[in-house]
Amino acid sequence: MSTPFPTGTILGYPRIGRRRELKKAVEAFWAGRISAEELETAAAELRAVTRERLVSLGLGATDSSIPEAFSFYDQVLDAAVTVGAVPSRFERLVREDGTLDLAGYFTIARGEGNDVPAEMTKWFDSNYHYLVPEIAPETRFHLASDRLLREVAEATTSGYRTRPVIVGPVTFLLLSKPSEGAPEGYRPLDRLDDLLPVYAELIAGLTAVGAEWVQFDEPALVSESIEVDRAAVLEATARAYELLGAVPARPQIFVAAPYGSLDDALPVLLASPVEAIGLDLVKGAVPELTSVPELVEGTTKTLVGGVVDGHNIWRGDLDAAFGTLESLRTLTPNVAVSSSTSLFHTPHSIADEPDLDDRLKSWLAFADEKVAQIAALATGLTQGRAGIEETLAAASAALNDRRDAPGVRDGAVRTRAAALTPADFSRGDYAERLEAQETALGLPFLPTTTIGSFPQTGDIRNARAANARGEISDAEYNDFLRAEIRSVVDLQEEIGIDVIVHGEPERNDMVQYFAEHLDGFSVTQNGWVQSYGSRCTRPSLLWGDVSRPAPITVGWSAYTQSLTEKPVKGMLTGPVTILAWSFVRDDQPLADTANQVALALRDEIADLESAGIGVIQVDEPALRELLPLKKADQDSYLDWSVGSFRLATAGVAKQTQIHTHLCYSEFGVVIDAINRLDADVTSIEAARSKMEVVPDIKSSGFGRGIGPGVYDIHSPRVPSVDEVTSLLETALASIPSRQIWVNPDCGLKTRGYTETVDSLRNVVAATKAVRERV
Numbered sequence: 061m062s063t064p065f066p067t068g069t070i071l072g073y074p075r076i077g078r079r080r081e082l083k084k085a086v087e088a089f090w091a092g093r094i095s096a097e098e099l100e101t102a103a104a105e106l107r108a109v110t111r112e113r114l115v116s117l118g119l120g121a122t123d124s125s126i127p128e129a130f131s132f133y134d135q136v137l138d139a140a141v142t143v144g145a146v147p148s149r150f151e152r153l154v155r156e157d158g159t160l161d162l163a164g165y166f167t168i169a170r171g172e173g174n175d176v177p178a179e180m181t182k183w184f185d186s187n188y189h190y191l192v193p194e195i196a197p198e199t200r201f202h203l204a205s206d207r208l209l210r211e212v213a214e215a216t217t218s219g220y221r222t223r224p225v226i227v228g229p230v231t232f233l234l235l236s237k238p239s240e241g242a243p244e245g246y247r248p249l250d251r252l253d254d255l256l257p258v259y260a261e262l263i264a265g266l267t268a269v270g271a272e273w274v275q276f277d278e279p280a281l282v283s284e285s286i287e288v289d290r291a292a293v294l295e296a297t298a299r300a301y302e303l304l305g306a307v308p309a310r311p312q313i314f315v316a317a318p319y320g321s322l323d324d325a326l327p328v329l330l331a332s333p334v335e336a337i338g339l340d341l342v343k344g345a346v347p348e349l350t351s352v353p354e355l356v357e358g359t360t361k362t363l364v365g366g367v368v369d370g371h372n373i374w375r376g377d378l379d380a381a382f383g384t385l386e387s388l389r390t391l392t393p394n395v396a397v398s399s400s401t402s403l404f405h406t407p408h409s410i411a412d413e414p415d416l417d418d419r420l421k422s423w424l425a426f427a428d429e430k431v432a433q434i435a436a437l438a439t440g441l442t443q444g445r446a447g448i449e450e451t452l453a454a455a456s457a458a459l460n461d462r463r464d465a466p467g468v469r470d471g472a473v474r475t476r477a478a479a480l481t482p483a484d485f486s487r488g489d490y491a492e493r494l495e496a497q498e499t500a501l502g503l504p505f506l507p508t509t510t511i512g513s514f515p516q517t518g519d520i521r522n523a524r525a526a527n528a529r530g531e532i533s534d535a536e537y538n539d540f541l542r543a544e545i546r547s548v549v550d551l552q553e554e555i556g557i558d559v560i561v562h563g564e565p566e567r568n569d570m571v572q573y574f575a576e577h578l579d580g581f582s583v584t585q586n587g588w589v590q591s592y593g594s595r596c597t598r599p600s601l602l603w604g605d606v607s608r609p610a611p612i613t614v615g616w617s618a619y620t621q622s623l624t625e626k627p628v629k630g631m632l633t634g635p636v637t638i639l640a641w642s643f644v645r646d647d648q649p650l651a652d653t654a655n656q657v658a659l660a661l662r663d664e665i666a667d668l669e670s671a672g673i674g675v676i677q678v679d680e681p682a683l684r685e686l687l688p689l690k691k692a693d694q695d696s697y698l699d700w701s702v703g704s705f706r707l708a709t710a711g712v713a714k715q716t717q718i719h720t721h722l723c724y725s726e727f728g729v730v731i732d733a734i735n736r737l738d739a740d741v742t743s744i745e746a747a748r749s750k751m752e753v754v755p756d757i758k759s760s761g762f763g764r765g766i767g768p769g770v771y772d773i774h775s776p777r778v779p780s781v782d783e784v785t786s787l788l789e790t791a792l793a794s795i796p797s798r799q800i801w802v803n804p805d806c807g808l809k810t811r812g813y814t815e816t817v818d819s820l821r822n823v824v825a826a827t828k829a830v831r832e833r834v
């Protein structure tokens with residue numbers, strides 16, 4: 061007898077805790093303040109609270125609707141550890157029985173001594189970062205952790221029947237990279253047949269501890285940014301679920317495919333023995349299903365409509381969401397409702413935001429409110445639309461209210477955006493600009509600079525917190541920041557850096573700082589979202605038309621310029637990054653919102669220029685990050701994202717030098733876009749990969765200023781003069797010297813002063829030595 065799939069469910073829930081309990085416990089364990097046992101207890105409590113809460117919000121306690129999706133650090137690392145895929149440099153941590161203890165688990169995540177941690181990369185089109193598994197041809201897969209089994213058992217013991225969640229085998233291998241030294245052409249996916257028996261053993265075990273359903277997350281099936289060819293992906297999917305489907309005494313299988321439409325993977329799953337398929341109907345659409353009517357019609361599988369956006373914080377159009385479920389039900393009677401993705405991209409609850417405007421709050425739904433929405437939609441599915449008419453109407457009323465609310469549409473902003481012409485996006489000839497800038501700035505050959513921030517010391521954070529609590533006045537805080545800037549300028553002068561920054565001491569965060577100073581944004585108090593491991597960010601809410609009521613950074617930059625004869629570089633965050641790291645309104649195209657932000661920045665840039673700032677950097681570390689998963693969407697994304705950067709920066713005079721900074725070294729992937737940004741100077745990460753990016757720069761014929769990082773700021777390690785010299789020489793061997801800038805990989809805010817000063821001294825010493833030789 062099989063139990064039906066629950067009518068309403070979520071793909072996952074925030075793991076960090078309403079008061080960031082998990083973060084605090086994990087960090088206390090790292091600091092040695094609590095034992096592994098105490099950490100386990102804290103985690104078990106959090107899981108218990110979560111189950112209880114989900115039931116109080118309307119999910120069933122025993123119908124498998126509660127996902128069992130806890131992680132101490134990262135769900136991909138968990139999958140790796142579960143199947144025994146530990147990178148060989150960490151094999152010493154594995155105990156005799158093949159398992160890892162908590163300390164070992166965290167060591168893989170965070171590195172130890174000279175053993176670098178697993179690489180971290182973006183989880184699909186979200187801001188979450190996972191640890192990339194490393195799979196060798198000889199990795200011995202085996203069931204190496206019973207953690208998931210214990211968590212399900214823990215739930216069963218306390219009277220729940222939950223649904224264990226694990227990254228599916230296909231996605232797991234597609235997200236993995238070959239371990240170092242693997243032969244050319246080897247792909248982790250080649251190991252599928254060795255991996256599947258472990259998954260089979262795991263799901264058989266899950267049945268034994270009471271699971272009736274298991275959820276495999278297979279988001280890689282929706283992505284076109286996977287390097288393995290599609291036919292192989294589809295073939296692997298068919299094979300994997302054929303085999304897992306054949307496991308005797310297994311739980312029923314739910315394959316969830318968040319972040320986009322399944323496209324040609326849908327018929328594969330429909331033809332497989334899995335019992336339920338989760339569709340992202342926020343990114344995808346029902347008509348996709350009608351392309352395979354013969355497979356959908358008469359299917360006994362449950363189609364789980366992900367109609368509530370797990371990726372955003374809007375209350376949204378619940379009526380339309382229900383309509384989508386109804387149209388899904390015209391195809392098959394077995395329909396359930398879910399979030400489009402795990403809710404771990406959203407903060408816990410609006411109830412934790414007493415300071416947010418009530419009207420704004422009525423337009424929002426964080427994780428808990430989304431669970432309640434899903435519970436209502438599930439009621440609608442069982443009782444019919446009439447049963448939830450009031451809830452739907454209330455959501456529609458909020459939506460209407462939002463549409464016409466003051467600030468959501470600002471006539472002046474719209475008139476200005478509507479009047480834009482191509483000239484507003486164009487700076488004119490680069491050669492002429494370069495000449496004007498070289499004359500105006502008088503910089504030496506191989507100019508040195510930094511990316512903007514200097515160490516955010518405890519003193520700075522304390523002063524900011526004291527000011528926020530009202531313990532020190534704004535005037536005192538201002539004086540403190542000015543003193544900080546003065547010391548950062550003196551330090552750069554003393555070290556001999558050519559283009560000076562102010563160090564960004566006034567910024568809590570490179571996006572939130574601007575959000576706090578622009579109209580159209582609000583910031584939350586407790587709206588934390590896990591970014592990776594124990595790291596959380598608090599994205600701002602971009603809810604209205606954006607404009608700049610007053611200059612933001614101009615006072616700081618002008619003050620900095622008053623302290624030095626050298627050029628000062630003004631420092632702004634670009635429109636794409638501001639969008640990428642905020643929760644953005646969903647009622648108009650991102651392109652329109654980006655242009656509004658760009659116009660606000662354009663005003664700021666004009667004011668910086670008038671205040672005598674001749675170099676202005678507009679950071680766009682998220683340009684690559686927002687790139688859509690589907691190829692068909694990428695061109696238009698690149699058009700508007702590049703366009704918004706150009707709109708922000710194109711108002712300046714020829715001699716004003718525009719810099720941009722991108723945090724990664726995958727230059728090749730977006731080289732065309734970077735070229736089209738038309739910045740005079742682009743700094744990128746390169747030291748970490750030992751200038752691997754240089755051949756890409758060379759072959760692309762990139763002709764403007766370029767600062768491939770020569771100092772890896774991700775660790776406290778101080779690069780030697782020789783090391784920096786050789787990195788510079790690598791760059792000089794391929795790129796014309798007139799184009800090259802010398803800078804660290806990224807900002808210095810996470811570093812301490814000791815290593816920063818030593819490292820920058822070595823960077824300057826190496827530059828001087830190279831200048832003399834060339």
Ligand code: GLN
Pocket residue numbers: 511512513564570631679681721722723806807808809
């Ligand atoms: N200007 C910022 C800084 O130096 C850039 C940070 C980033 O690239 N993420 O901190």
Ligand code: ZN
Pocket residue numbers: 511681721722723724805806807
């Ligand atoms: Zn960076």
